[in-house]
Amino acid sequence: MKMLLNLRxxxxxxxxxxxxxxxxxxxxxxxxxxxxxxxQVNMSLRYAPSSMEYLLGNDHxxxxxLSRLIIGIRPSVLxxxxxxxxxxxxxxxxxxxxxxxxxxIDTVIMRMCDTMLSFPGYVMALAIIGVLGVxxxxxxxxxxxxxxxxxxxxxxxxxLQYAELDYVKFAKAPGIKDLQIxxxxxxxxxxxxxxxxxxxxxxxxxxQISGFSFLGLxxxxxxxxxxxxLNEAREVMFTRPELMLAPGLAIVIVVSAFNFLSDSLQVAxxxxxxxxxxxxxQESLSTEKKEVxxx
Amino acid sequence: xxxxKDVYKSYRKGGLIFSETHQIIKNVSFTCHxxxxxxxxxxxxxxxxxxxxxxxxxxxxxxxxxxxxxQNMADRRVRAGNISAVFQDYKSSIxxxxxxxxxxxEPMKRKNKTGKDxxxxxxxxxxxxxxxxxYKDRYPHELSGGEVQRVCIARAISxxxxxxxxxxxxxxxxxxxxxxILDLLKELKRIYNMSYVFITHDIQAAAYICDRVLIFxxxxxxxxxxxDELKDVQSAxxxxxxxxxxxx
Numbered sequence: 298m299k300m301l302l303n304l305r306x307x308x309x310x311x312x313x314x315x316x317x318x319x320x321x322x323x324x325x326x327x328x329x330x331x332x333x334x335x336x337q338v339n340m341s342l343r344y345a346p347s348s349m350e351y352l353l354g355n356d357h358x359x360x361x362x363l364s365r366l367i368i369g370i371r372p373s374v375l376x377x378x379x380x381x382x383x384x385x386x387x388x389x390x391x392x393x394x395x396x397x398x399x400x401x402i403d404t405v406i407m408r409m410c411d412t413m414l415s416f417p418g419y420v421m422a423l424a425i426i427g428v429l430g431v432x433x434x435x436x437x438x439x440x441x442x443x444x445x446x447x448x449x450x451x452x453x454x455x456x457l458q459y460a461e462l463d464y465v466k467f468a469k470a471p472g473i474k475d476l477q478i479x480x481x482x483x484x485x486x487x488x489x490x491x492x493x494x495x496x497x498x499x500x501x502x503x504x505q506i507s508g509f510s511f512l513g514l515x516x517x518x519x520x521x522x523x524x525x526x527l528n529e530a531r532e533v534m535f536t537r538p539e540l541m542l543a544p545g546l547a548i549v550i551v552v553s554a555f556n557f558l559s560d561s562l563q564v565a566x567x568x569x570x571x572x573x574x575x576x577x578x579q580e581s582l583s584t585e586k587k588e589v590x591x592x
Numbered sequence: 593x594x595x596x597k598d599v600y601k602s603y604r605k606g607g608l609i610f611s612e613t614h615q616i617i618k619n620v621s622f623t624c625h626x627x628x629x630x631x632x633x634x635x636x637x638x639x640x641x642x643x644x645x646x647x648x649x650x651x652x653x654x655x656x657x658x659x660x661x662x663q664n665m666a667d668r669r670v671r672a673g674n675i676s677a678v679f680q681d682y683k684s685s686i687x688x689x690x691x692x693x694x695x696x697x698e699p700m701k702r703k704n705k706t707g708k709d710x711x712x713x714x715x716x717x718x719x720x721x722x723x724x725x726x727y728k729d730r731y732p733h734e735l736s737g738g739e740v741q742r743v744c745i746a747r748a749i750s751x752x753x754x755x756x757x758x759x760x761x762x763x764x765x766x767x768x769x770x771x772x773i774l775d776l777l778k779e780l781k782r783i784y785n786m787s788y789v790f791i792t793h794d795i796q797a798a799a800y801i802c803d804r805v806l807i808f809x810x811x812x813x814x815x816x817x818x819x820d821e822l823k824d825v826q827s828a829x830x831x832x833x834x835x836x837x838x839x840x
Binding site: 462463464466467468469470471472473481482485486567568569 | 645648649650668669671672673675676677679680681684685686687688689695698699731733744747751757
């Protein structure tokens with residue numbers, strides 16, 4: 298709750314979260330918001346410019362671009378978000394185990410991560426698609442398989458940094474359970490790190506999935522996906538460049554919203570950085586003292 | 593009674609294959625009686641803090657035992673509410689996401705002392721350590737080093753433990769605040785009849801508060817002396833140590 302209040306004070310963060318919220322809502326209830334059937338071909342409206350009925354115009358098959366954009370949120374944003382969630386979850390679980398308990402568990406998990414990370418991401422994804430076949434589902438599986446190791450490693454490093462702090466030691470002394478220590482003391486601190494890496498890789502994942510669709514390995518025609526829409530627009534790039542605008546801008550806006558949100562989250566989640574308005578009333582904390590604490 | 597008996601501790605250094613063990617604590621035995629303040633003096637790297645962690649039961653010795661009233665300290669039920677600690681680094685000794693209230697409440701929750709009584713107890717503890725009860729809702733980064741250390745002491749005594757481990761608890765504070773904290777510790781010891789294990793490299797601070805001093809070198813006990821007999825230390829190392837103080 299306090300985090301949300303903090304976030305509201307940050308205009309860019311607030312705006313980004315609204316953009317993301319609206320995008321997700323549009324995606325979830327896509328059939329309601331889409332003005333037309335996204336796959337309905339109407340050759341008489343081929344390359345039609347924007348009109349009252351078709352706000353963003355029509356593509357090379359006369360399909361409504363706006364509807365395709367809205368339906369495309371599902372694979373481009375929602376499924377990517379789900380895949381990201383799963384890989385962060387796996388990564389966080391293993392990262393916390395490795396970073397907190399150290400020792401043999403740490404060694405085993407980290408060698409597993411090293412093995413996974415030694416494959417270049419794209420090649421690994423291509424290999425998995427080669428084995429499992431073309432399709433969005435398989436790309437998502439490939440993403441989860443590649444990304445968890447990366448998350449596990451970063452989260453472990455973050456946990457390591459905090460696990461030796463005195464207040465964790467203090468919590469261990471009266472015998473507070475390990476799970477509780479992880480939840481109460483390590484999770485809030487590492488959460489800002491996790492949020493930042495997750496949201497920044499959200500951006501790269503959207504771009505990657507669009508990239509795979511662009512190559513024709515992701516979602517299959519006639520289904521809409523932002524990367525695929527770009528690919529379709531590419532064929533008429535020189536005669537009708539405006540077709541690239543809608544999907545291109547959609548990707549840019551959503552990716553930047555996630556990146557800005559991650560920056561703002563980092564500030565909003567940290568009480569030391571987000572003392573903001575509430576605390577400014579307390580004159581007792583002189584600026585001098587603050588300076589000392591900052592060091 | 594806190595009983596440390598024949599304790600050894602080593603750490604492994606290096607990777608999976610080429611590792612070497614470093615013996616940190618070698619054959620340490622001592623007792624700390626109820627109501628006593630036992631000082632552990634030693635240079636940096638002598639293994640004082642490792643010994644502290646063993647006493648707290650958050651690490652297990654390779655061999656030997658640490659017993660609290662005859663029960664093994666490694667068991668968390670034995671530790672609960674009976675032993676507590678104050679550490680050196682005031683910047684990291686309270687969770688930055690916790691207010692002062694949350695921090696003091698944490699060990700109390702373990703003993704199911706929360707609710708209205710808990711809040712009153714927090715006010716009382718804060719007053720006892722010389723802070724205003726309005727500090728309850730502040731975050732640690734809004735406090736000065738001395739204030740944080742006072743909060744840590746309040747947190748340590750909140751469950752009424754028999755033993756408190758003070759691991760360089762005053763070393764990161766400036767000299768005037770050090771004396772205040774030492775006086776506070778003395779006062780609290782009188783009120784609650786607790787025992788302290790006071791780990792420090794500062795002989796003067798140890799002399800100010802301790803009843804007995806254990807001189808620690810390279811993971812071994814060099815000498816154990818009463819504070820009154822501090823001048824008449826026997827071992828060469830201890831003599832050298834005191835010489836270096838008197839010289840300035």
